Amino acid sequence: MTIQEVPQGRLRSPFYPRQADLDRLFQWHDWKGYASAEGFYDTTLEYFSVRNSAGVFDLTPMTKYRITGPDALVYINRLVTRDMSKIKPGRVAYAVWCDDEGQVIDDGTIFHLKQGEYRLCSQERHMAWLQMSAIGMDVTIVDETEEVCGLALQGPTSCSILKAMGIEGIETLRPFGMATYAFQDTEIMISRTGFTGDLGYEVWLSNDKALDLWDAMFDAGKIYGIMAMGTEALEQARIEAGFIAAYVDFLPANVTVRTGRSRSPFELGLDWLVDFKKPNFNGRRALAREKRNGSTWQLVKLDIEGNKPAHHSYIYSTSKGKKDVGFITSAAWSPVCKQNVALGTVRSPHGKVGEKLYVEIYYQREMHWSKMMAEATVVDKPFWDPPRKRATPPGPF
Amino acid sequence: MSDRYDAIVVGAGHNGLVCASLLAKAGKKVLVLEANSQVGGAAVTRSFAEGYSVSAVAHLLYQLQPQVVKDLALNIETVSNDMGTIALSADGNHVRFNGDEVSGVGHEDVVQFRDFRKRMKRFAKLLKKFLNKTPPRLANDASKSDLFTLAQLGLDIRRLGKVEMQEFLRLIGMNMRDEVVERFDSDLLRGAISLDAVMGTHLGPRSPNTILTYLYRLAGGDGAISQPTGGMSSVAEALAHSARENGATIRTNMKVKRIVIENGRAAGVETEDGERFSSWLVVSNADPKSTIMDLVQARNVETEFTHRIHHLRMRGNAAKLHLALDGLPTIPGVEKREYADRFVIAPDDHYVERAFNNAKYGETSVKPVFEICFPSFRDTSLAPTGKHVMSAIVQYVPFELREGWSNKTRSAFEKLAIETMAEYMPDLADRITASELLTPADIEEQFHIHGGHWHHGELTMDQFLFTRPVGGAAQYAMPLDGLYLCGAGAHPGGGVSGAAGRNAAREILKSGYSL
Numbered sequence: 076m077t078i079q080e081v082p083q084g085r086l087r088s089p090f091y092p093r094q095a096d097l098d099r100l101f102q103w104h105d106w107k108g109y110a111s112a113e114g115f116y117d118t119t120l121e122y123f124s125v126r127n128s129a130g131v132f133d134l135t136p137m138t139k140y141r142i143t144g145p146d147a148l149v150y151i152n153r154l155v156t157r158d159m160s161k162i163k164p165g166r167v168a169y170a171v172w173c174d175d176e177g178q179v180i181d182d183g184t185i186f187h188l189k190q191g192e193y194r195l196c197s198q199e200r201h202m203a204w205l206q207m208s209a210i211g212m213d214v215t216i217v218d219e220t221e222e223v224c225g226l227a228l229q230g231p232t233s234c235s236i237l238k239a240m241g242i243e244g245i246e247t248l249r250p251f252g253m254a255t256y257a258f259q260d261t262e263i264m265i266s267r268t269g270f271t272g273d274l275g276y277e278v279w280l281s282n283d284k285a286l287d288l289w290d291a292m293f294d295a296g297k298i299y300g301i302m303a304m305g306t307e308a309l310e311q312a313r314i315e316a317g318f319i320a321a322y323v324d325f326l327p328a329n330v331t332v333r334t335g336r337s338r339s340p341f342e343l344g345l346d347w348l349v350d351f352k353k354p355n356f357n358g359r360r361a362l363a364r365e366k367r368n369g370s371t372w373q374l375v376k377l378d379i380e381g382n383k384p385a386h387h388s389y390i391y392s393t394s395k396g397k398k399d400v401g402f403i404t405s406a407a408w409s410p411v412c413k414q415n416v417a418l419g420t421v422r423s424p425h426g427k428v429g430e431k432l433y434v435e436i437y438y439q440r441e442m443h444w445s446k447m448m449a450e451a452t453v454v455d456k457p458f459w460d461p462p463r464k465r466a467t468p469p470g471p472f
Numbered sequence: 473m474s475d476r477y478d479a480i481v482v483g484a485g486h487n488g489l490v491c492a493s494l495l496a497k498a499g500k501k502v503l504v505l506e507a508n509s510q511v512g513g514a515a516v517t518r519s520f521a522e523g524y525s526v527s528a529v530a531h532l533l534y535q536l537q538p539q540v541v542k543d544l545a546l547n548i549e550t551v552s553n554d555m556g557t558i559a560l561s562a563d564g565n566h567v568r569f570n571g572d573e574v575s576g577v578g579h580e581d582v583v584q585f586r587d588f589r590k591r592m593k594r595f596a597k598l599l600k601k602f603l604n605k606t607p608p609r610l611a612n613d614a615s616k617s618d619l620f621t622l623a624q625l626g627l628d629i630r631r632l633g634k635v636e637m638q639e640f641l642r643l644i645g646m647n648m649r650d651e652v653v654e655r656f657d658s659d660l661l662r663g664a665i666s667l668d669a670v671m672g673t674h675l676g677p678r679s680p681n682t683i684l685t686y687l688y689r690l691a692g693g694d695g696a697i698s699q700p701t702g703g704m705s706s707v708a709e710a711l712a713h714s715a716r717e718n719g720a721t722i723r724t725n726m727k728v729k730r731i732v733i734e735n736g737r738a739a740g741v742e743t744e745d746g747e748r749f750s751s752w753l754v755v756s757n758a759d760p761k762s763t764i765m766d767l768v769q770a771r772n773v774e775t776e777f778t779h780r781i782h783h784l785r786m787r788g789n790a791a792k793l794h795l796a797l798d799g800l801p802t803i804p805g806v807e808k809r810e811y812a813d814r815f816v817i818a819p820d821d822h823y824v825e826r827a828f829n830n831a832k833y834g835e836t837s838v839k840p841v842f843e844i845c846f847p848s849f850r851d852t853s854l855a856p857t858g859k860h861v862m863s864a865i866v867q868y869v870p871f872e873l874r875e876g877w878s879n880k881t882r883s884a885f886e887k888l889a890i891e892t893m894a895e896y897m898p899d900l901a902d903r904i905t906a907s908e909l910l911t912p913a914d915i916e917e918q919f920h921i922h923g924g925h926w927h928h929g930e931l932t933m934d935q936f937l938f939t940r941p942v943g944g945a946a947q948y949a950m951p952l953d954g955l956y957l958c959g960a961g962a963h964p965g966g967g968v969s970g971a972a973g974r975n976a977a978r979e980i981l982k983s984g985y986s987l
Contacts, residue, residue, distance in 0.1 A: 146771075153771045175774040175951075204775075210782045211770025334612060355736055357775045360951060363736075 085110040088135035089224045089285035093293075097303050104306070107200055107220075109136035114305035121308035125271050126411045126459075128300025129232045131292065132270075132309055134225035134277060138183075138200050142193040144214035149354075151185060151193055154208050156340055156362070158353035162187050167251045167266050171340050171348055172204075177361030178328035178337035180204060181321055182345075184268060186253055194219075198321050204329065208357065224285050228292065229275030229312070231463060231472035232299035237265070237276060239295035245276070246468035259287055270309060272316020274463045274472075299472075314407045314416060317376050317457035319343055324374065324404040324418050339365055342372040342420075373426030376458065377403070377451040379415040379434055384408050385449065388434040390419050394448050396435055400425045403434060409458055416458045417451070428455040477503045477751040479980070480741050481720075482728045482767065483920070483959065485513025488757030489711035489722075490973030491958040491980075493544050495755075496718035498981050503749055504720055505741065507727035507920055512708025513757065514919050514926050515968050521906030523856040524796040526847060527704035529915060529926055530968050531792075531863045532814065535692015536707065539604050540970035544714040549701040551850040556813040557697075559664035560896045564805030567660040568813075571695065577658040584655045588665075589695070595640050596690035598628050603691060603964045603971045606979050607937045607946045645933060648686055649677040649821050659820035666825075667818035667841050671865065672927055672966065674789040676828030677821050681932045688931055692969050697814060699845070702853055707968060727920075731756070731767045731955065738954035741767075752954050755976065759921050759928035760784060760941035760961035768952060777951050780942035784961075785935065788912030788924030789831055791869035793889055795862040796855070796906035800846065801897040811849045817842040817896060827868055834874030836885045840892055841867050859905075864893070871912035871923045882909055927966025928959050937963060948976040949983070956980055 086109045088094075094112060102113040111133070114121055124130040142151060152159045155170035162168045164187045171182040183197030195205075205216050228236060237245040242256045245265065253266035261284050269275035280288060293301055313320065321327055328337035339362060340349050349362055379385055390401040401421030409416045417434070425432065430453045437446045463469050481492045484506035496502045510516050514529035533550070541548070557569040567576040572589040574582055602625065608618035629637055643651065648669035652662040666677035669686040676682075689695075700706045712722055726747070731754050732740040740750035756763040760781055764770070770778040800811055818824050818841045827837040843865040848855035855861045866889050875881050886909045894900045912924025921928065929935050938946050940963045948956050948963075958976035960966040 149771055153775075175776040207779045208775045210775075210778050211765055351736075355733070355772045359736055360774070360953075 086221070088133050089282040090133050090135065090226065090289055093286060093289045094133065094303060102305070106136040106306075107138060107198075111136055112305040113307045115303045118305065118307040121302055121304035122311045123410075124300060124302035124304060125230045125273060125308060125312050127231065128302070129228055129230035129236055129296060130271075130302055130304035130308060131296075132227040132229065132304050134227050137196050137198065137220070137225065139218070139220045139223050140195045140201070140205060141217045141219050142195060142205075142214055143191065144212075145191070146212040146214050147191045147193055150209060150212050150214045151195075152354055153212075153356055154205070155185070156349045156356050156358065158350045159185065160353070164189050165253055167253050167268050169251075169348070171343075171345055173340065173358030173362070174328045175358060175361065176328070176337075177339050177358035177365060178331075179325060179340055179343060180328050182319070186266065199327060222281065223279055224282050225277055225279045226288065226292065227269055227271075227275060227277045229269045229271040229273055231274055232296070232301075233275050234469045235472060236292065236296040236299050236301060239299070240291050248276075249467045250465055259284070259291070263288065270316070270318060271312040272318065272457055272459050272464065273312070273461060274466075274469050311407055312459075314405045314418065315409045315412060315457070315459035317418070319374065319418065320405070324420075335371065338372060338374070338420075339370060341365060341370045342374060344374045370423050372401075372420050373423050375401075375419050375421055375426045375453045376455070377417045377419055377432070377434070378454050378458070379417055379451040380449045381436070381447070382408050382415055383436050383438045383447070383449075384415065385417045385434045385436045385451070388417075388436055390421055390451070391433040391435065391448070392425060394433050394450070396433060396448055400432070412458050414458055415449075426453055428453050475503070475749055477501050477749060479503070479753040479755055480505065480749055480751040481755045481757055481958070482731070482741060482763075483507070483513060483757030484511040484708075484712065484722055484724070485757045485959060486515045486708055486711055486968055486970060487959045487973030487976075488513070488755070489708065489715050490540055490544065490970040491755055491757070491977045492720045492722070493711060493715035493718050494974060494977035495980065496715055496720035497544075502715070502720040503751070504715065504722040505726040505728050505743065505749070506722065506724045508918075509724050510705065510708070511712045511722060511724060512705055514915070514921065515704040515708050517703030517705035517854075520794050520908040521796040523859070524794075524861050524906065525703060525854045526794045526861050526863045528910070529792060529919060530704055531699075531845065531847065531865070533693075533698045533700055533707070533968055534689055534696075535967045535969040537604060537692070537969050537971050537974065540974050543974065544711070546710050546714060548707055548710050550698040551701050552812055553696060553698040555697040555699065555845070556810070557664065558806065558810060558813050558815050559660040560803070560815055560817050561660055561805075561819065562895050566805050567658060567664065569664065574661060577656075577661050581656050581658050581661055585661065588655055591636075591639070592687060592690055593694060594632070594636065595643070596687045596694070598625075598632075598640070599687055599691040601628065602937065603969065604975065606948065606975055607940070607963045609947055610938050611944075643683050644687075645680055646683050647678050647680050648682040649825065651683060652677075652821055662821040663818035663824055664816050666821045667816050667843070670824065670828070670867070671843060672790050673930060674785070674787050674831070674925075675930070675932070676825045678825050684933060684936070685931055688965065689967065692967055699847060699850065701851055703847065703851070704968065711970075728767060730769070731763075733768070733772045733952070736953065738952055753956070753980065754954060755956045755958050755980065757959040757973070759786065759925075759959060760957060761786060761922040762920060763957060763961075764950070768955065773950075773952050777942065777945065784941055785930040785932070786923040786925040786928065788871045788915060788921075788926065789868045790926070791866045791885075791912065792910040792915070793862075793864040793866050793886065794908040795864075795890075795904050797860045797862060797903040798905050799858065799903055800849070800860050801862075801900040801903050803897050811846050813845070815842070815844040817844070817893065831868035831870045834870055834872055836870065836873065836888070837868045838888075840869070840889055842889075842893060844893070864889075869911050871916070871925070873911075873913075877911055877913040882911060885909065885911075926960075928961035929965075931965045936965070940965060948979040
């Protein structure tokens with residue numbers, strides 16, 4: 076009997092040959108089975124490309140599920156908390172889905188590809204949950220993560236680069252819109268979405284055209300300051316945009332063991348995604364109860380004095396720091412905002428917009444540790460929110 | 473314009489009728505909708521041949537709860553209250569059971585049997601206390617009364633004393649075969665008890681949990697077996713009468729197609745004919761799978777809950793065989809008066825287990841086991857004068873037959889069943905004038921029970937007490953506002969006991985449901 080060989084180690088995205096050529100840092104990590112670069116040459120430089128020109132991030136490891144069948148809409152609407160019947164074909168929706176207790180399992184984007192056909196994209200893998208949700212419904216769920224690759228092209232010059240590549244009409248694509256475009260002898264799908272809070276696009280295509288796309292993009296982008304970027308630059312950008320990340324700002328409910336360690340959409344500041352007027356969705360009963368009785372936690376965006384990132388800090392309600400009311404989950408000095416920013420979780424009723432809180436920041440100078448109590452103000456708008464993000468057509472940067 | 477009721481009960485099974493009657497008695501305006509033309513669900517008497525009637529599914533009363541009889545002031549006549557059991561032997565040396573006594577076996581077995589019954593009854597008493605109570609909720613937000621009920625269970629077990637408690641904990645998850653082999657020498661004795669432990673289940677005597685199923689049956693009525701006059705319909709009719717007296721409306725031939733959901737809660741029902749009835753309280757006497765997957769639909773309830781319901785084990789494995797006979801068959805070694813008793817064909821414990829083997833792989837037993845009675849022996853209303861009816865439970869007959877159920881497979885099995893019985897009743901075949909075989913597939917179709925499992929779900933530890941039908945929904949209220957479950961799928965389980973219906977009604981009234 077022969078034992079079939081199974082692929083071991085990490086999968087390489089179809090863009091890997093080009094990425095390997097550019098790579099000067101050799102810092103790769105695992106992202107759901109794929110090798111994903113933390114950076115290529117200099118993570119700070121890569122970050123600035125997103126804010127000042129354009130950065131290219133490899134999206135291939137994003138989990139992608141194709142959801143089809145007569146009950147596709149009913150299914151998706153039962154799965155997520157927002158009303159998907161309002162999302163027309165050619166539109167993309169950011170959504171969260173919850174367990175029976177109304178606790179968030181993950182967030183992701185749902186592409187309404189064509190009538191009754193959807194693609195769900197998320198950071199984590201969810202086949203078991205999606206299958207469980209399909210009981211009693213006529214839908215087919217196919218994991219197409221390995222068949223579809225993608226590049227995020229983010230930053231002010233991103234639209235110009237796509238135009239220079241010959242993508243006709245890209246400037247008319249509105250935020251959270253998607254469309255297919257001719258590219259060489261094939262078709263690619265482009266959505267105006269991203270994880271950077273800036274003008275940007277995500278380009279989706281089949282693996283065999285991956286390198287052609289990369290080459291065309293980098294050729295066209297040369298004069299627009301295009302640069303490959305890794306997860307570290309992306310992390311910096313998403314904190315500035317105020318976006319939350321699984322395993323960082325919340326734990327998927329299905330991996331928590333202790334009660335009270337998961338979060339509801341309300342606790343993550345995603346009230347706008349929960350629609351009690353739509354047909355039943357998972358977690359509805361529990362969320363309605365929470366709405367009546369109040370939430371335990373509140374996710375906050377904090378503008379902190381000083382310039383020392385408040386990594387892993389406790390949050391206090393007074394400068395005396397006697398009783399902690401929460402903790403920081405993501406923190407960064409934002410060069411583009413000139414602000415010391417952070418995302419954190421505080422116990423209700425703390426977390427009202429405008430509230431002054433205090434964070435205890437530990438920092439090291441020549442081996443010695445110091446600590447300071449810094450004032451932190453709760454803000455409601457994303458730290459980085461340029462008008463070009465929403466403008467259609469975007470300006471010619 | 474649809475009619476508005478305080479409560480709508482879906483299904484006039486015996487539990488549904490108990491629940492409806494109690495709600496009506498409390499002053500509620502109650503409507504009961506039954507798909508079939510007769511009330512009673514699986515507790516009905518039906519005619520299967522000209523002049524011959526029989527209890528179609530359940531045929532003996534083990535555990536009708538005295539609390540139900542008292543609350544509803546029922547008067548149920550029985551033709552027999554203390555049926556004995558005869559374990560048939562092909563050579564005529566039968567073993568006879570009467571309460572705690574057994575004869576036809578060695579002295580040692582007689583003594584052992586008394587001890588066995590004593591112990592089983594003591595343990596069954598523990599369960600008995602819980603039959604008529606809502607199981608406690610085991611959660612962070614459990615109420616004081618939940619914790620009290622739970623503490624009481626713990627205390628009751630401890631009160632057995634050290635030795636008995638250990639014995640209880642040893643036995644409760646065990647299989648019956650180990651216990652009977654440990655205690656008894658007689659094959660017939662071992663076989664008959666094994667059969668009692670697995671009746672109506674998808675379990676063999678070597679399956680863990682089969683002592684629990686035995687105890688459950690014993691818990692209902694201390695092991696007494698009775699036969700209602702006129703068959704099971706007399707129980708159903710008595711309950712229906714009580715419900716009507718209390719003001720409930722019962723409508724038959726009204727099959728509910730779906731439970732209407734409005735704003736995330738139950739708001740009434742719609743029948744197959746498109747008629748709508750409104751109520752903020754819908755009580756389902758249907759089994760949990762039919763209730764949630766068909767009537768409510770998965771999309772209207774939670775994902776994990778749906779998953780648990782979807783995976784409920786409820787594959788029926790027992791068939792009913794009804795024979796119209798032009799006279800009693802000869803059973804060598806059995807006296808005339810003994811035809812009033814219950815007969816079992818389960819020659820030894822291996823035989824019962826082997827009968828189960830086929831069913832595991834989607835086949836019918838090559839050598840099935842039987843529980844047989846002749847209801848017409850004492851109740852002449854069931855057959856023409858001088859003629860008789862045989863009612864038999866035949867195991868194992870899988871719901872999902874690999875070959876598929878058809879007239880051909882059905883008659884092949886019927887022939888095999890009659891041949892097997894003929895080994896004990898040589899002239900049986902000559903006496904048959906008509907017959908009816910109800911496979912689990914037929915039971916599903918005719919009685920609307922998913923999988924044809926007449927307990928509405930296997931009675932095993934993972935589907936028992938706090939987790940019946942599933943965890944988080946064991947207190948009759950389903951995780952959909954305004955929907956309750958009142959049938960055998962809810963605690964405590966199957967059997968014509970009325971306990972689930974009564975508990976559900978009490979839970980609804982206790983919740984102070986704003987009707």
